[in-house]
Amino acid sequence: MSNFKRYDKYKDSGIEWIGKIPEGWKVEPLKRIVKLIQTGRTPTTKNEDYFNGEIQWFTPGDFLEDKVLRESKRKISSIAIIDNEARLFPKKTIIVVGIGATVGKVAILGIDGSFNQQITGIIADEQKVNSDYLYYWLHANQEVIKNISNYTxxxxxxxxxxxxxxxLLMPLSEQREIVNFLDQKTAEIDDLIADKEKLIELLQEKRQAVITEAVTKGLNLNVKMKDSGIEWIGDIPEGWKVTKLKYACIESAIYGLNEPSESYTEDGIRLIRATDINKLxxxxxxxxxxFIPIEKERKNILKTGDILVSRSGSLGISLYFDEDKYGKCTYASYLVKFRANKYNYSRYLFYFTKSESFYSQIKIALVTSTISNFNGQKYANMRLPLPPLDEQISIANFLDQKTAEIDSLVSEIQEQIxxxxxxxxxxxxxxxxxxxDVRDYAAVS
Incomplete structure:
Protein backbone atom coordinates (compact mmCIF):
# COMPACT_ATOMS: atom_id res chain seq x y z
CA MET A 1 0.00 0.00 0.00
CA SER A 2 3.04 2.25 -0.38
CA ASN A 3 1.28 4.24 -3.13
CA PHE A 4 -1.08 5.77 -0.57
CA LYS A 5 -0.21 8.29 2.13
CA ARG A 6 -0.92 7.84 5.84
CA TYR A 7 -2.71 10.09 8.32
CA ASP A 8 -0.59 12.59 10.23
CA LYS A 9 -1.40 11.37 13.74
CA TYR A 10 -2.54 8.03 15.17
CA LYS A 11 -3.78 6.78 18.54
CA ASP A 12 -4.33 3.35 20.06
CA SER A 13 -7.79 1.97 19.20
CA GLY A 14 -7.83 -0.30 22.25
CA ILE A 15 -8.68 -3.21 19.97
CA GLU A 16 -5.87 -5.66 19.29
CA TRP A 17 -6.89 -6.68 15.77
CA ILE A 18 -7.33 -3.06 14.66
CA GLY A 19 -4.24 -1.50 16.23
CA LYS A 20 -3.68 2.22 15.84
CA ILE A 21 -6.28 4.47 14.22
CA PRO A 22 -6.30 8.09 13.03
CA GLU A 23 -6.52 10.57 15.89
CA GLY A 24 -9.99 11.90 15.02
CA TRP A 25 -11.65 8.47 14.72
CA LYS A 26 -13.59 6.58 17.40
CA VAL A 27 -14.86 3.09 18.14
CA GLU A 28 -18.57 2.33 18.61
CA PRO A 29 -20.55 -0.93 18.93
CA LEU A 30 -23.05 -1.50 16.13
CA LYS A 31 -26.03 -1.18 18.48
CA ARG A 32 -25.26 2.54 18.91
CA ILE A 33 -25.05 3.36 15.21
CA VAL A 34 -27.78 1.22 13.59
CA LYS A 35 -31.57 1.29 13.75
CA LEU A 36 -32.19 -2.45 13.52
CA ILE A 37 -30.44 -5.81 13.66
CA GLN A 38 -32.92 -8.55 12.80
CA THR A 39 -32.84 -12.09 11.43
CA GLY A 40 -34.94 -13.12 8.41
CA ARG A 41 -37.59 -15.81 8.21
CA THR A 42 -38.66 -18.73 6.06
CA PRO A 43 -42.41 -18.91 5.33
CA THR A 44 -44.07 -22.22 6.03
CA THR A 45 -43.91 -24.48 2.99
CA LYS A 46 -47.40 -25.76 3.78
CA ASN A 47 -48.86 -22.70 2.04
CA GLU A 48 -47.87 -22.59 -1.64
CA ASP A 49 -49.26 -19.03 -1.91
CA TYR A 50 -46.23 -17.79 0.04
CA PHE A 51 -43.77 -18.69 -2.71
CA ASN A 52 -43.07 -17.87 -6.37
CA GLY A 53 -44.18 -14.27 -5.99
CA GLU A 54 -42.52 -10.98 -6.90
CA ILE A 55 -40.39 -10.35 -3.77
CA GLN A 56 -36.70 -11.29 -3.81
CA TRP A 57 -35.98 -13.76 -0.98
CA PHE A 58 -32.28 -14.31 -0.37
CA THR A 59 -30.46 -17.29 1.11
CA PRO A 60 -26.69 -17.81 1.67
CA GLY A 61 -26.51 -19.43 -1.77
CA ASP A 62 -27.25 -16.04 -3.36
CA PHE A 63 -24.10 -14.48 -1.89
CA LEU A 64 -21.37 -14.44 -4.52
CA GLU A 65 -18.66 -11.78 -4.74
CA ASP A 66 -20.97 -8.86 -5.49
CA LYS A 67 -21.36 -5.93 -3.13
CA VAL A 68 -24.99 -5.36 -4.08
CA LEU A 69 -27.63 -8.10 -4.32
CA ARG A 70 -30.67 -7.49 -6.51
CA GLU A 71 -31.76 -10.93 -7.72
CA SER A 72 -32.42 -14.07 -5.68
CA LYS A 73 -32.86 -17.64 -6.86
CA ARG A 74 -36.14 -17.96 -4.96
CA LYS A 75 -39.03 -15.52 -4.59
CA ILE A 76 -41.83 -15.09 -2.08
CA SER A 77 -45.19 -13.35 -2.36
CA SER A 78 -46.55 -10.27 -0.63
CA ILE A 79 -49.00 -12.62 1.12
CA ALA A 80 -46.05 -14.05 3.12
CA ILE A 81 -45.19 -10.52 4.25
CA ILE A 82 -48.81 -9.64 5.13
CA ASP A 83 -49.19 -12.88 7.12
CA ASN A 84 -45.93 -12.11 8.98
CA GLU A 85 -44.33 -15.29 7.63
CA ALA A 86 -41.43 -13.22 6.31
CA ARG A 87 -40.06 -9.70 6.77
CA LEU A 88 -39.55 -7.06 4.10
CA PHE A 89 -36.33 -5.06 4.48
CA PRO A 90 -35.60 -1.78 2.69
CA LYS A 91 -33.00 -1.09 0.03
CA LYS A 92 -29.56 -0.40 1.57
CA THR A 93 -30.05 -3.01 4.31
CA ILE A 94 -26.71 -4.72 4.98
CA ILE A 95 -27.20 -8.49 5.07
CA VAL A 96 -24.83 -10.87 6.85
CA VAL A 97 -24.77 -14.66 6.70
CA GLY A 98 -25.20 -15.69 10.34
CA ILE A 99 -25.03 -19.47 10.15
CA GLY A 100 -23.18 -22.11 8.14
CA ALA A 101 -19.94 -22.46 6.23
CA THR A 102 -20.12 -18.91 4.80
CA VAL A 103 -20.85 -17.19 8.13
CA GLY A 104 -19.72 -13.56 8.05
CA LYS A 105 -20.25 -13.12 4.33
CA VAL A 106 -21.83 -9.74 3.68
CA ALA A 107 -23.72 -7.87 0.96
CA ILE A 108 -26.07 -4.90 0.68
CA LEU A 109 -29.62 -4.97 -0.69
CA GLY A 110 -30.02 -3.14 -3.98
CA ILE A 111 -33.80 -3.41 -3.74
CA ASP A 112 -36.45 -3.90 -1.05
CA GLY A 113 -36.23 -7.60 -0.26
CA SER A 114 -36.44 -10.44 2.21
CA PHE A 115 -34.23 -13.30 3.36
CA ASN A 116 -34.28 -16.50 5.38
CA GLN A 117 -33.34 -17.18 9.00
CA GLN A 118 -29.69 -17.87 8.11
CA ILE A 119 -29.24 -14.17 7.30
CA THR A 120 -29.30 -11.13 9.56
CA GLY A 121 -30.29 -7.69 8.28
CA ILE A 122 -28.69 -4.49 9.60
CA ILE A 123 -30.33 -1.11 8.93
CA ALA A 124 -27.87 1.74 9.47
CA ASP A 125 -28.71 5.02 11.17
CA GLU A 126 -27.60 7.23 8.28
CA GLN A 127 -27.12 10.17 10.66
CA LYS A 128 -24.27 8.21 12.25
CA VAL A 129 -22.96 5.74 9.70
CA ASN A 130 -23.09 5.47 5.93
CA SER A 131 -24.62 2.12 4.83
CA ASP A 132 -21.96 1.56 2.18
CA TYR A 133 -19.19 2.32 4.65
CA LEU A 134 -20.71 -0.14 7.15
CA TYR A 135 -20.82 -2.75 4.38
CA TYR A 136 -17.10 -2.27 3.71
CA TRP A 137 -16.33 -2.37 7.44
CA LEU A 138 -18.09 -5.70 7.88
CA HIS A 139 -16.62 -7.05 4.62
CA ALA A 140 -13.12 -6.20 5.86
CA ASN A 141 -13.76 -8.10 9.08
CA GLN A 142 -15.45 -11.27 7.84
CA GLU A 143 -12.81 -13.48 9.46
CA VAL A 144 -13.16 -11.64 12.78
CA ILE A 145 -16.93 -12.18 12.67
CA LYS A 146 -16.39 -15.85 11.86
CA ASN A 147 -13.95 -16.21 14.77
CA ILE A 148 -16.43 -14.84 17.33
CA SER A 149 -19.22 -17.13 16.14
CA ASN A 150 -20.37 -20.03 18.28
CA TYR A 151 -19.58 -23.52 17.00
CA THR A 152 -21.80 -26.52 17.48
CA LEU A 168 -14.59 2.43 13.52
CA LEU A 169 -16.29 5.76 12.93
CA MET A 170 -15.13 9.02 11.40
CA PRO A 171 -17.12 12.04 10.13
CA LEU A 172 -19.82 11.15 7.59
CA SER A 173 -18.08 13.19 4.90
CA GLU A 174 -14.95 11.09 5.40
CA GLN A 175 -17.00 7.88 5.35
CA ARG A 176 -18.33 8.92 1.93
CA GLU A 177 -14.79 9.63 0.71
CA ILE A 178 -13.70 6.15 1.80
CA VAL A 179 -16.74 4.60 0.09
CA ASN A 180 -16.09 6.49 -3.16
CA PHE A 181 -12.45 5.40 -3.12
CA LEU A 182 -13.30 1.75 -2.45
CA ASP A 183 -16.13 1.68 -4.98
CA GLN A 184 -13.73 2.89 -7.67
CA LYS A 185 -10.73 0.75 -6.71
CA THR A 186 -12.69 -2.47 -6.17
CA ALA A 187 -14.48 -1.93 -9.51
CA GLU A 188 -11.08 -1.62 -11.24
CA ILE A 189 -9.84 -4.79 -9.54
CA ASP A 190 -13.08 -6.65 -10.32
CA ASP A 191 -12.73 -5.70 -14.00
CA LEU A 192 -9.20 -7.14 -14.03
CA ILE A 193 -10.43 -10.32 -12.37
CA ALA A 194 -13.31 -10.62 -14.86
CA ASP A 195 -10.88 -10.26 -17.78
CA LYS A 196 -8.66 -12.99 -16.38
CA GLU A 197 -11.63 -15.27 -15.71
CA LYS A 198 -12.72 -14.77 -19.32
CA LEU A 199 -9.22 -15.73 -20.46
CA ILE A 200 -9.44 -18.91 -18.37
CA GLU A 201 -12.79 -19.68 -19.97
CA LEU A 202 -11.28 -19.27 -23.45
CA LEU A 203 -8.32 -21.48 -22.54
CA GLN A 204 -10.67 -24.17 -21.24
CA GLU A 205 -12.66 -23.99 -24.47
CA LYS A 206 -9.41 -24.34 -26.41
CA ARG A 207 -8.45 -27.32 -24.24
CA GLN A 208 -11.68 -29.14 -25.10
CA ALA A 209 -11.36 -28.22 -28.78
CA VAL A 210 -7.81 -29.63 -28.93
CA ILE A 211 -8.99 -32.85 -27.26
CA THR A 212 -12.04 -33.18 -29.51
CA GLU A 213 -9.99 -32.62 -32.67
CA ALA A 214 -7.41 -35.21 -31.63
CA VAL A 215 -9.86 -37.97 -30.63
CA THR A 216 -12.05 -37.55 -33.71
CA LYS A 217 -9.59 -36.52 -36.46
CA GLY A 218 -6.23 -37.80 -35.22
CA LEU A 219 -2.88 -36.02 -35.50
CA ASN A 220 -2.17 -36.45 -39.23
CA LEU A 221 -3.73 -33.53 -41.09
CA ASN A 222 -3.11 -35.21 -44.46
CA VAL A 223 -4.77 -38.54 -43.71
CA LYS A 224 -7.68 -39.63 -45.89
CA MET A 225 -11.03 -39.26 -44.13
CA LYS A 226 -14.30 -41.16 -44.24
CA ASP A 227 -17.81 -40.53 -43.01
CA SER A 228 -18.31 -41.94 -39.50
CA GLY A 229 -22.05 -42.15 -40.09
CA ILE A 230 -22.67 -40.24 -36.85
CA GLU A 231 -23.50 -36.55 -36.98
CA TRP A 232 -21.78 -35.46 -33.75
CA ILE A 233 -18.55 -37.26 -34.70
CA GLY A 234 -18.39 -36.32 -38.37
CA ASP A 235 -15.57 -37.56 -40.60
CA ILE A 236 -12.89 -39.79 -39.11
CA PRO A 237 -9.55 -41.09 -40.49
CA GLU A 238 -9.91 -43.99 -42.90
CA GLY A 239 -8.15 -46.51 -40.62
CA TRP A 240 -10.41 -45.79 -37.67
CA LYS A 241 -13.70 -47.38 -36.65
CA VAL A 242 -16.67 -46.34 -34.57
CA THR A 243 -17.66 -48.69 -31.78
CA LYS A 244 -19.43 -48.57 -28.43
CA LEU A 245 -17.43 -47.60 -25.36
CA LYS A 246 -18.22 -50.90 -23.66
CA TYR A 247 -16.52 -52.87 -26.47
CA ALA A 248 -13.23 -51.10 -25.74
CA CYS A 249 -13.35 -52.20 -22.09
CA ILE A 250 -12.81 -55.34 -20.07
CA GLU A 251 -15.00 -53.84 -17.33
CA SER A 252 -17.80 -51.50 -18.35
CA ALA A 253 -20.10 -49.25 -16.30
CA ILE A 254 -19.41 -50.91 -12.95
CA TYR A 255 -21.33 -49.12 -10.21
CA GLY A 256 -19.62 -47.90 -7.05
CA LEU A 257 -20.34 -48.46 -3.39
CA ASN A 258 -23.54 -47.11 -1.82
CA GLU A 259 -22.08 -46.25 1.57
CA PRO A 260 -23.90 -43.99 4.11
CA SER A 261 -21.93 -41.10 5.55
CA GLU A 262 -22.34 -42.57 9.05
CA SER A 263 -19.85 -45.30 8.11
CA TYR A 264 -17.05 -42.87 7.11
CA THR A 265 -13.87 -43.24 9.17
CA GLU A 266 -10.74 -41.14 9.72
CA ASP A 267 -8.56 -43.65 7.88
CA GLY A 268 -8.89 -46.80 5.79
CA ILE A 269 -9.47 -46.68 2.03
CA ARG A 270 -10.52 -43.44 0.34
CA LEU A 271 -14.02 -43.39 -1.12
CA ILE A 272 -13.97 -41.17 -4.22
CA ARG A 273 -17.22 -39.24 -4.71
CA ALA A 274 -18.37 -37.37 -7.81
CA THR A 275 -17.98 -34.09 -5.92
CA ASP A 276 -14.28 -34.87 -5.33
CA ILE A 277 -13.49 -34.66 -9.07
CA ASN A 278 -12.68 -31.38 -10.79
CA LYS A 279 -13.34 -30.46 -14.42
CA LEU A 280 -9.81 -31.35 -15.50
CA PHE A 291 -12.62 -42.92 4.07
CA ILE A 292 -14.27 -46.26 4.81
CA PRO A 293 -12.90 -49.45 6.40
CA ILE A 294 -10.97 -51.38 3.73
CA GLU A 295 -12.78 -54.64 4.53
CA LYS A 296 -16.02 -53.09 3.22
CA GLU A 297 -14.73 -52.85 -0.35
CA ARG A 298 -11.90 -55.28 -1.06
CA LYS A 299 -13.36 -56.45 -4.40
CA ASN A 300 -13.65 -53.08 -6.12
CA ILE A 301 -10.37 -51.32 -5.34
CA LEU A 302 -9.35 -49.10 -8.24
CA LYS A 303 -6.35 -49.79 -10.43
CA THR A 304 -4.20 -47.29 -12.32
CA GLY A 305 -5.89 -46.63 -15.67
CA ASP A 306 -9.44 -47.02 -14.41
CA ILE A 307 -11.81 -44.29 -15.57
CA LEU A 308 -14.60 -43.02 -13.35
CA VAL A 309 -17.57 -41.11 -14.81
CA SER A 310 -20.27 -39.28 -12.86
CA ARG A 311 -23.82 -40.41 -13.59
CA SER A 312 -25.59 -37.74 -11.51
CA GLY A 313 -25.19 -34.06 -10.67
CA SER A 314 -22.22 -32.88 -12.74
CA LEU A 315 -22.98 -35.37 -15.49
CA GLY A 316 -20.02 -36.67 -17.46
CA ILE A 317 -17.30 -35.36 -15.18
CA SER A 318 -14.57 -37.99 -15.27
CA LEU A 319 -11.37 -39.07 -13.52
CA TYR A 320 -8.34 -41.00 -14.75
CA PHE A 321 -7.25 -42.97 -11.70
CA ASP A 322 -3.53 -43.18 -10.84
CA GLU A 323 -2.71 -45.20 -7.72
CA ASP A 324 0.75 -43.64 -7.40
CA LYS A 325 -0.92 -40.22 -7.25
CA TYR A 326 -3.98 -40.95 -5.14
CA GLY A 327 -3.15 -44.09 -3.15
CA LYS A 328 -5.56 -46.98 -2.67
CA CYS A 329 -9.14 -45.93 -3.38
CA THR A 330 -12.60 -47.21 -4.13
CA TYR A 331 -15.54 -45.15 -5.39
CA ALA A 332 -19.12 -44.18 -4.56
CA SER A 333 -22.39 -45.15 -6.20
CA TYR A 334 -22.89 -41.99 -8.31
CA LEU A 335 -19.78 -42.97 -10.27
CA VAL A 336 -19.36 -45.79 -12.78
CA LYS A 337 -16.05 -47.41 -13.68
CA PHE A 338 -14.59 -48.31 -17.06
CA ARG A 339 -11.39 -50.38 -17.47
CA ALA A 340 -9.80 -50.60 -20.92
CA ASN A 341 -9.11 -54.02 -22.43
CA LYS A 342 -5.65 -54.99 -23.69
CA TYR A 343 -6.43 -53.76 -27.22
CA ASN A 344 -7.08 -50.19 -26.12
CA TYR A 345 -5.29 -47.44 -24.22
CA SER A 346 -6.99 -46.08 -21.11
CA ARG A 347 -5.57 -42.55 -21.44
CA TYR A 348 -7.13 -42.30 -24.91
CA LEU A 349 -10.50 -43.47 -23.56
CA PHE A 350 -10.20 -40.91 -20.77
CA TYR A 351 -9.57 -38.10 -23.25
CA PHE A 352 -12.65 -39.19 -25.17
CA THR A 353 -14.67 -38.46 -21.99
CA LYS A 354 -13.28 -34.91 -22.13
CA SER A 355 -14.31 -34.31 -25.73
CA GLU A 356 -17.28 -32.46 -27.17
CA SER A 357 -18.29 -35.72 -28.88
CA PHE A 358 -18.78 -37.31 -25.45
CA TYR A 359 -20.77 -34.40 -24.04
CA SER A 360 -22.88 -34.12 -27.21
CA GLN A 361 -24.12 -37.65 -26.63
CA ILE A 362 -25.05 -36.80 -23.03
CA LYS A 363 -27.00 -33.73 -24.21
CA ILE A 364 -28.87 -35.73 -26.85
CA ALA A 365 -29.79 -38.43 -24.32
CA LEU A 366 -31.03 -35.81 -21.85
CA VAL A 367 -33.44 -34.22 -24.33
CA THR A 368 -36.02 -36.87 -23.46
CA SER A 369 -35.15 -36.92 -19.74
CA THR A 370 -36.48 -34.65 -16.99
CA ILE A 371 -33.73 -35.31 -14.43
CA SER A 372 -29.97 -34.92 -14.51
CA ASN A 373 -29.26 -38.62 -14.05
CA PHE A 374 -27.57 -41.12 -16.32
CA ASN A 375 -27.46 -44.85 -15.86
CA GLY A 376 -24.23 -46.71 -16.57
CA GLN A 377 -25.50 -48.44 -19.68
CA LYS A 378 -26.07 -45.12 -21.43
CA TYR A 379 -22.37 -44.42 -21.03
CA ALA A 380 -21.47 -47.97 -22.05
CA ASN A 381 -23.41 -47.61 -25.30
CA MET A 382 -21.86 -44.30 -26.28
CA ARG A 383 -20.31 -44.18 -29.74
CA LEU A 384 -16.53 -43.99 -29.63
CA PRO A 385 -14.20 -43.08 -32.55
CA LEU A 386 -11.38 -45.61 -32.19
CA PRO A 387 -7.98 -45.64 -33.92
CA PRO A 388 -5.49 -48.52 -33.76
CA LEU A 389 -3.71 -48.97 -30.41
CA ASP A 390 -0.41 -47.35 -31.44
CA GLU A 391 -2.29 -44.27 -32.65
CA GLN A 392 -4.30 -44.14 -29.44
CA ILE A 393 -1.03 -44.00 -27.50
CA SER A 394 0.38 -41.25 -29.75
CA ILE A 395 -2.81 -39.17 -29.41
CA ALA A 396 -2.86 -39.58 -25.62
CA ASN A 397 0.82 -38.59 -25.32
CA PHE A 398 0.19 -35.54 -27.53
CA LEU A 399 -2.80 -34.53 -25.41
CA ASP A 400 -0.87 -35.06 -22.17
CA GLN A 401 1.61 -32.45 -23.39
CA LYS A 402 -0.91 -29.98 -24.85
CA THR A 403 -3.33 -30.09 -21.90
CA ALA A 404 -0.42 -29.72 -19.46
CA GLU A 405 0.65 -26.54 -21.29
CA ILE A 406 -2.88 -25.11 -21.15
CA ASP A 407 -3.39 -26.19 -17.53
CA SER A 408 -0.12 -24.48 -16.56
CA LEU A 409 -1.33 -21.22 -18.13
CA VAL A 410 -4.68 -21.53 -16.38
CA SER A 411 -2.92 -22.18 -13.06
CA GLU A 412 -0.78 -19.06 -13.48
CA ILE A 413 -3.85 -16.93 -14.21
CA GLN A 414 -5.69 -18.41 -11.23
CA GLU A 415 -2.76 -17.43 -9.01
CA GLN A 416 -2.94 -13.90 -10.43
CA ILE A 417 -6.67 -13.81 -9.65
CA ASP A 437 -5.52 8.16 3.94
CA VAL A 438 -7.78 8.26 0.86
CA ARG A 439 -9.50 11.60 1.53
CA ASP A 440 -7.68 13.39 -1.28
CA TYR A 441 -7.69 10.44 -3.69
CA ALA A 442 -10.64 11.69 -5.79
CA ALA A 443 -9.06 15.13 -6.19
CA VAL A 444 -5.69 13.65 -7.17
CA SER A 445 -7.10 11.03 -9.59
Missing part, protein backbone atom coordinates in the same frame (compact mmCIF):
# COMPACT_ATOMS: atom_id res chain seq x y z
CA UNK A 153 -22.29 -28.49 14.28
CA UNK A 154 -22.12 -25.23 12.26
CA UNK A 155 -20.70 -21.79 13.05
CA UNK A 156 -23.43 -19.38 14.24
CA UNK A 157 -23.18 -15.64 14.92
CA UNK A 158 -26.04 -14.45 17.10
CA UNK A 159 -27.61 -11.00 16.98
CA UNK A 160 -26.29 -10.04 20.40
CA UNK A 161 -22.72 -10.60 19.22
CA UNK A 162 -23.42 -8.46 16.16
CA UNK A 163 -24.92 -5.68 18.29
CA UNK A 164 -21.71 -5.55 20.31
CA UNK A 165 -19.40 -5.86 17.30
CA UNK A 166 -17.24 -2.75 17.22
CA UNK A 167 -17.00 -0.39 14.26
CA UNK A 281 -10.25 -34.95 -14.40
CA UNK A 282 -8.24 -34.86 -11.17
CA UNK A 283 -9.20 -35.18 -7.54
CA UNK A 284 -9.93 -31.66 -6.34
CA UNK A 285 -7.33 -30.65 -3.75
CA UNK A 286 -9.91 -28.35 -2.12
CA UNK A 287 -12.19 -31.29 -1.29
CA UNK A 288 -11.47 -33.20 1.88
CA UNK A 289 -11.53 -36.93 1.17
CA UNK A 290 -13.67 -39.42 3.07
CA UNK A 418 -6.04 -14.98 -6.10
CA UNK A 419 -3.43 -12.26 -5.58
CA UNK A 420 -5.84 -9.64 -6.92
CA UNK A 421 -8.54 -10.86 -4.52
CA UNK A 422 -6.09 -10.71 -1.61
CA UNK A 423 -5.03 -7.19 -2.64
CA UNK A 424 -8.69 -6.16 -2.89
CA UNK A 425 -9.42 -7.42 0.62
CA UNK A 426 -6.28 -5.81 2.02
CA UNK A 427 -7.13 -2.49 0.36
CA UNK A 428 -10.60 -2.48 1.95
CA UNK A 429 -9.15 -3.27 5.38
CA UNK A 430 -6.44 -0.61 5.12
CA UNK A 431 -8.96 2.05 4.06
CA UNK A 432 -11.61 1.36 6.73
CA UNK A 433 -9.03 1.08 9.53
CA UNK A 434 -7.23 4.28 8.54
CA UNK A 435 -3.93 2.64 7.66
CA UNK A 436 -4.10 4.67 4.44
Missing amino acids: TLPIINNESLKNFEC GNLDSKMQGV QKLKEYRQALIFEAVTGKI
